[in-house]
Amino acid sequence: MNPSRPTLADVARRAGVSVSTASLAFSGAGPIAATTRDRVLAAAAELAYPGPNPLGQQLRRGRSGIVGVVFGDRLRRSFRDPVSIQMLDGLAQTLGVHDVGILLIPSEAGEVPALVAHAAMDAAVVLLCNGPDDEVVATLARRGIRMVVIEGDLGGPEEGASVAGSAGIATASVRIDDRRGTERLVRELCALGHERFGVVSLPFGHDRRLGEPDPTRDPRSGYLPTRRRLAGIADAGVAPEIVIETPASLVEHGRSAGIEILSRPNPPTAIVALSDLLASGVVLAARELGLRVPDDVSVAGFDGLDLPWLAPDVLTTVRQPLAEKGRQAGQAAIALIEGRTVPDVVLPVEYQPGTTTAPPR
């Protein structure tokens, strides 16, 4: 299989030039006579030399050409959510242009994956970072790997310096303005005349559960998008009658939560789900219970996904620019790799009315 593959030195010898010249023939990064280059390439062809070994290049250049992407969950779950996918697609687009590859790093809660600790990467993109004490972030910081955090937090201003920052590691943050987004959404519902709200929430933290939230949990810890979106609801002056926490942003969890809420006596007139997948589950639950949306109950989501199978209903929601978020993260990663600093990015969201909200009966 590997009876000493040819190296650049072999090619150079055969072409009768020095290794450095042969190197130039491939990289084009320097002056070289066309005839010489052709001679080198011919020699390479004869030896079936497949081009410079990336491992050698990487060590020499001190760069791997790889950005690690850390998911806060199993791929199976992360990727069932179009939200992650579209983001990843945007990320791949940007990084692809720069010939940078994406190393997938699934991270079960509470553990630091071996890849985080040992894989070669020029930068890392961390999703759903929990907070400044996140072990993954700490490990990456210790390794001196530059990070861009999506929808996360590397330590608020009150902490002074963040974990990573204090270690002198360059970081960047990309997120959306979800707080203002939900506030706007809820205000619209209020304007329609709704006064009694139910909320189907994203997970609060690693201990994912289905049901009413644990009242003893620390409200200052847990997943940031969840906290921000709940804060947005409060900003609109609404105190929900009932909140159901779900273990993941999946249709079936939305359905369960929806049934839980809607089968109570005298249920709320409006249900705000913190993601579109959850919201569509609530719509399905309503259908199952024989309730009409929006006549009997209004349902709203968050994300702005395209959900053709929910037809004829079209969710009222808050659209976030998912692919753009990924692209921005990619840009930030490239910038960090090149040693530039990057301002934090907060992308705007947009209220997007659909057919699932109306005045209460």
Add this chain to the structure above:
Amino acid sequence: MNPSRPTLADVARRAGVSVSTASLAFSGAGPIAATTRDRVLAAAAELAYPGPNPLGQQLRRGRSGIVGVVFGDRLRRSFRDPVSIQMLDGLAQTLGVHDVGILLIPSEAGEVPALVAHAAMDAAVVLLCNGPDDEVVATLARRGIRMVVIEGDLGGPEEGASVAGSAGIATASVRIDDRRGTERLVRELCALGHERFGVVSLPFGHDRRLGEPDPTRDPRSGYLPTRRRLAGIADAGVAPEIVIETPASLVEHGRSAGIEILSRPNPPTAIVALSDLLASGVVLAARELGLRVPDDVSVAGFDGLDLPWLAPDVLTTVRQPLAEKGRQAGQAAIALIEGRTVPDVVLPVEYQPGTTTAPPR
């Protein structure tokens, strides 16, 4: 940012040992006195040495610890399909155990991504490989990268040696027995009394289109799962009245195809879709047209996905072991990397009756 990070040599110097000894302290691959090791680790801690630089290790060992996964499409599309995701999840599981990372390589049709040509990887997993002339496979083979092909073909027996094989590259193949799966499914429908079939097909090849297939296309080229599943239908002795090709395995395309078929005068009594996503689109189309499933039309799929939002319908389908396929591919990749040879794997599928099929009216 990078004012000369400490190296193993620095650590060794500070601990008063040689680099080789320091190396042993980290790798544990050799005899070393406990006290010496502690001294080295202490020195490392003092210098904030984050452990051996993977780039150095990789060059020295000749291994990157990375397996590239080549998708035949944009991530956005590949990953909207749970079929790819569950496979990837199984793959990640197996590779993760061996501390091998997954490098994501999206590949637009007709181009060879830079990562395929230049990224460091110990092996590659290629999805939806088109056939022995696939450029991606050829490039990987030229680079001497071992490959495991999923649902693909590296050159049938009739071609003699495959592209890769002829170049002396070790390869492996993992796929499901989809031909026999669809045959079984269609025979069940025949047993119910159906005689007039419509087929909603997966894409035939890179030129993805929606509509009746181009009659001039070469039937021996194109995506293999599509060809095998169509062959299974023929095996059951059925010649469909109408076949609609779709550009991708997505609900909306199934819906379009379903409307196309079902709004004809005197439509077929059974529609076989070559994937569950397509089939569920057909179910939605039937609902829209006011047709009852399975009373007015039977619909069957392929894959065995869990589709809660299709409730109350449950697809009649053929279940394939998706995560297991990924795990097998992972095992194969590891084996190839370790220089072992791997027998081809054909995983069995299982007929799985649901509520969407019944005798014709």
Add this chain to the structure above:
DNA sequence: CTGAAAGCGCTAACAT
């Protein structure tokens, strides 16, 4: 059990 030496394959100053 530890150290010295060699070299993985490549690139980039620098000198010619």
Add this chain to the structure above:
DNA sequence: ATGTTAGCGCTTTCAG
């Protein structure tokens, strides 16, 4: 325009 030299950071014989 080409060659010479010096490593990038690490692991691994091979002696001691």
